[in-house]
Each structure stands twice: as C-alpha cells, then as structure tokens.
Amino acid sequence: MELQTRLKIPQHPQPISYASEILLMGSCFAGHMGGKLSSYQFRNTLNPFGTLFHPRGISHLLERAKAGRYFTTEDCFFHMERWHCHEVHSDLSHANREEMLKGLNNRLEATGDHLKKISHLVITLGTAWGYVRRESGQWVANCHKVPQREFDKVLSSPEDIRQDLKKALDLVFEANPGVSVIFTISPVRHIRDGFVENQRSKSHLFVALHELLEVYGDRGVTYFPAYELMMDELRDYRFYETDMLHPNALAVDYIWERFRSACILPSEYPIMARVEEIQRGLNHRPFHPESEAYTAFKKDLEEKMSSLKREYPFMSFDTGL
Template sequence: MKFQTEIELPQFCWKTGYRKRNLFMGSCFTENVGNKMAGLKYPVDINPFGILYNPVSVANGLRFLLEKKKFAKNDLIQNNGLWHSFFHHSRFSSPDAEETLDAINNRIESSAEFLKNAGFLFLTFGTAWVYAYNKTGQTVSNCHKIPEKEFRRFRLTPDEITENYKQLFSEIRQINPEIKLIFTVSPIRHWKDGAIENQRSKSTLLLAIDQLVNELGKENCDYFPAYEIVMDELRDYRFYADDMIHLSNSAINHIWEKFQMALIDEESRNISKKVKNLITAVNHKPFNRQTKEHQQFLTESLQKTQDIQNRFPYLNLASEQDYFLTQLTEIKNIQFKL
C-alpha cells in the first residue's frame, strides 16, 4: 500500500544546471528554492527587488530590469524615519535616501545584465490580491506600514494576469530569445485573507498560469507543481513551521528534491554532490586547526577544489579556493612565529 498520494511531475522539454543562469523572482518560496541552488554554487540571481507576492509587482520589477530604470529621490517615500520604494521589499529601506537609491539602482543594473543572459526565469506568485496607492493609483509591492486606508485592495482576475504576462514575455524575448519561463504558485497560505479568500486567490493564479502556458506554448514556458506537492503529498502539519503557515525544512527539502529531478540536468546533479562536499569542508570547524591531520585535510580539500574547477571551468569556486589557501597560510604563519 501507498500511504501518500504522489504528484506526477511534468516532462519538461529542457533543463537547467551549472551551464545556465537562473533568475528567481516572486514570493518567499522563490527564495527557498533559489537559495538551495545558490548554496550549491549554481549561477543564480534571487529577488532583485526583494520578496514580491503578486503578479503585478513581479511584472513591474521585470519591466524595470528591461528598461534599466534609474530610481530617483522622488520615486521614494518616507515613513517611520525610513526611505522606502513602493516597488521594493523593506530590505532596501534605509534612514538615508541616497543609501536606499544606491542599493536599488546597483541591484537593477546587475540584474538587468543577468536577465539578458539568463537561461531560465523562475516566477513564483503568492497571491492575486493587490494594493493600489490611492494618491497615484499605482499597485505597490509593499505598503511599508503605511495605514491601510491609504490603499485600495482588490483581487486580480485570471485574464488581467494573462494579458499582462503575454505582453511582458514578448518584451523579455526581444532581449533574450532563448530564455525559458517556469511558473510556480507558492504553497504558503495568505491566512490574513481568510481560508476562503486564500483559496480563491490561489485558484486565480493557477487558472492564469494554465492559460499562459497554453497560449505561450510549452516550448517556451511551463509550470512546476510546488503548490500541489504540498497540498497533496505533504498533507500533514509536521511539514509546517511553528506558525502552521510556512513550510518546515523537511518540506522545503522534499520540494527541492522534486525540483532537482524535474528541472536540473543529470550532469549538474552529479557535480552538485561534489560541490556539497566542498561546502561541508569549508564549514568544518576543527578543535585544533594546527594539527597535521587538519593541515592535510585542508591540502586535500584545496586539491579537490582545484580539480573540480579545472574539470568544470564554468563553475565559480574562487571563494572556496581562497578559503583553503588562507587557512593554510595562516597556520604556516603561526607555526613560523612559534
């Protein structure tokens, strides 16, 4: 007997890996998977505007990258002693306006270049509910604790999302004709909307994505069923964090394994095992780093790093090589002084 319903994963026409750049944008679920790839040294750029929850905010961010927008002080607002952008997460906010602008504009510049050469664009939508600032009518990505009465709240329709992204994807392909688009819907419930409205919101997103995949064609884009994996494979509160809303590490790891098998090529999965061992070696904390055994460990780890780098020159293991070299140099300097 099977004691778990299992989601059948799509047969994707193409896969990513160490030879492809991957841009992740969207909800915090995007960061869960994106950070898994980053931790294994895959070439990724994750949320250049910070966490974004609704499709309009994600689309706004992508258009800013396409036009390489330069934010100015009149694009910011000040609230509670901080300067904010309505198009960015609060991680970009600062008491100093110039500091906020530097962080925003530097990230747009680097991510715009990344998008031009990206092989994959992963978009995760969290909610179909959006907030529009009453003074401008502009849909915002973050209210930054400004009173709710200053915003109009409404739910997008599937057609509104679809029409927006059909045009947007056409614009993206003008600068990057080969890019592949993967949609996901965040399995994290927006409980403040209530159980019923959360389901309606998620359903709106699912309908819109289904329509987009059908109209844009599976040779260009597809859908990864993260939402369904959590709802049907992980139907147990042991897969949730203490707040019973966000996912536990075991749930994230389960989705990551599914993601790897579905969307990462076999060569890269094999390389990632070697990279993971290197990361473990970097994180190793010896009781006494001046022992011969530890020096031998560092020497062997450095050699393994150099061997992997030489065999797969498209990897970026510079920081790992620097770490092992620095550790060996410091130990030799200490011994010389003694």
C-alpha cells in the same frame, strides 16, 4: 502498499546545467530554491528587488529593467525615518534617499543586462491580493508598514493576472528569445487575508497561469508544481514551521529533490555531489583544530575546491578554513 499520492512531474525540456544562468523572482519560496541553487554553486541571481508576491509587481520591475527606466525621487517616500519605494521590498529602503536610488538603479541596470543573457527565469507567484494607495492610485508591491487606511485592498481577476504575466513574458522574450521560463505558485498560505480569501487568491493565480501556459507552452514556458507537492505529497503538519503556514527545512529539501529530478540535467548530478561533499567539509567543526588529522583534512578539502574551480571558475566557496 502506497501510502502517498505521488505527482508525475514531466522532465523539463531545457534542463538547468552548470552552463546555465538563472534569475529567480517572486515570493519567499523562490528564496528557498535560490538558496539551494547557490549551495550547489549554480550561477543564479535571486530577487534583485527583494521578495515580491503579486504578479503585477514582478511585471512592473521586469518592464523597468527591460526599458532601463530609472527610479527617480518621485518614486520615493519618507516613512518611519527611512526612504522607501513602493515597487520594491523594505530590505532596499535606506536612511538616505540618494543612496537608495543609487542602489535601486544599479540593480535595475544589472537586471536589464542579466535579462539578455540568462538561460532560465524562475517566477514564483504568491498572491492575487494587492494594494492601491488611495492618494495616488498607485499599485504597490510593498506597503512598507504605511497605515492600512491609506490603501485599498484589491483581488486581481484571473484576466488581470494573465495580462500582467503576458506583458512580463513578452518583455522577457523580446530581450532574450531563447530563455526558458519556469513558473511556480508558492505553497505558503496567506492566512492574514483569511482562509477563504487565500483560496480565492490561489485559485485566481492557477486559472491565469494555466491559461497562459496554453499559449506559451511551446516557447519553453513550463510549470513546476511546488504548491501541489506541499498540499498533496506532504499533507501533514510535520512538514510545516511552527506557524503552520511555511514549509519547514524537511519540506524544502523534499521539494528541492523533486525540482532537481525534473529541472536539472542528470549529467550534472556527479558535480553536485562533489559540491555537496565540499560544503559538508566546510561546515565541519573539529574538536582539535591543531591536530595533524585536521590539517590533512583541510589540505584535502582545499585540493577538492581547487579542482572544481579549475573546471568551473565561477564557483566560489566560503572557506573560513
């Protein structure tokens, strides 16, 4: 008896391996996948400009990075005792404007260089709702708790989103013709917009993205159905956090397993198993740290780490031993 609707996910034409370098950008769900990749010691960079939800914000930052168009004082504003930039997340805000600009432009340079050499770009779209600052007409990726009355809320049309994503892809392929792009749509529902409004938003993302895939599918642009896995295979509130909106750890683990099966080269699974064994060992907390048994355990663990590092010098374990 089959008690679950199962999605058939095609194998990725250019699967991720330990030789890959990955850039992930987008919503908080990108953070979940980036965290898993980091745990398994894949080389990846996650959201260099913080969490981004709207396609236009992602496109603007890719354009900046590709062109090397630095942030300036005109891109900054002061609010609640900190300097902010509407194009990036609040995590990058700072009490000192010059320090903030220095940090942003260092990230900009690094991302521009990274675009030229990555093998995979993973973009997770969160919403089609965006905000325009009334005073300047500037499209913003983050409001930074500026009062809502200073913005107009806008629902981007599928055509607007398609154009934003097309611009982003064209820039990426110009910088790196061989890159493989994986799109996902975040399974997190933005209920603050309203239930119906959330559905409209996700619908616009789906329409725009799948129209784009029809054009760019033969260039290594693919879609991973994270949203569909959450809505169809994990159709139960036991897979949600207490807010009933965000996937919990069990759901993230499940979607990661499906991502691994579809998008990671099977020959890398034994290496992943070795990494996982080391991570479990590093998380182990002994009852008797001074015992001979634990001393032998630490020595064995260090030998396993050294062996992996000889094969993959880029791996770095937070030992704490």
